[in-house]
């Protein structure tokens with residue numbers, strides 16, 4: 001039976017409903033709080049910024065369970081507005097009370113774009129990063145909060161985000177492509193003619209979220225974009241782009257790129273970096289893997305160059321697309337556009 005799945009463009013309120021529903025369940029908050037690299041880096045950054053926080057008014061954009069708001073109160077904030085749009089706000093109220101912080105942390109249920117705070121704030125804290133940094137487009141809400149509620153000279157935690165790319169060789173893909181050549185030995189049926197089809201299916205245009213092993217990274221990663229949260233605009237987020245150049249470490253077959261990000265917290269001594277690099281301890285963001293149409297052989301110092309462009313999908317502004325123009329060695333420029341697969345059944349008809 002043939003089965004056609006057609007993508008439907010979702011209106012903004014439906015996109016937002018699906019998005020906020022995804023944060024109403026315990027699982028995602030469990031995953032985030034259990035991500036020790038993430039949660040502990042925020043905690044340390046807030047503690048190290050206690051000079052800027054003590055006695056000040058803080059806005060936590062997208063407070064979730066209220067964990068960052070409580071860190072800020074523990075660092076001496078006079079008042080924390082914990083703004084959260086979805087029903088997890090009810091749990092945040094309980095957690096705040098349970099920690100005897102309800103005199104300083106006020107949970108406000110609503111979107112940061114619609115709530116009315118009684119005063120402007122000196123500090124904004126937010127954990128807004130999605131897969132490949134920009135998936136979910138939550139940074140737009142932080143920028144709204146900055147422009148509407150942050151006093152001049154106020155602090156944003158984190159204050160900078162950077163995006164990186166590196167060519168990789170995913171051995172699982174190599175094995176899966178090779179598999180069709182092994183069937184004849186096992187069962188006496190030659191299925192090697194499946195290899196082109198397998199390649200098209202496996203090396204598709206989905207952004208795959210996966211943990212990349214250090215040994216599979218084929219060059220030093222190249223930074224292709226930097227966002228200064230004090231100055232970047234919503235308009236600039238409509239296309240975040242930049243060039244890259246890498247040189248391969250040795251002989252291998254490049255079959256994908258991996259994209260990852262860092263965010264940086266200003267600290268009085270030295271900046272603190274939350275990194276999602278494959279060279280650093282794993283986080284729940286893992287890395288975004290973008291498969292080429294076909295593997296390309298490289299040797300030591302083969303240049304891998306190109307341009308990456310990231311922008312919200314036309315179907316849903318909360319979904320990210322990544323377009324890569326790339327050239328490997330002598331190869332002429334190739335182009336491929338990747339998107340996050342639809343995980344929600346409501347996004348299909």
Ligand SMILES: C[S@@+](CC[C@H](N)C(=O)[O-])C[C@H]1O[C@@H](n2cnc3c(N)ncnc32)[C@H](O)[C@@H]1O
Nearest residue numbers: 023062063064083084085086110111112127141
């Ligand atoms: C990545 S989670 C972080 C939660 C919490 N700050 C933490 O660190 O565990 C982002 C949260 O922001 C909320 N959120 C996203 N956009 C928002 C907006 N415009 N206004 C209010 N809350 C928002 C989501 O519902 C979600 O709970």
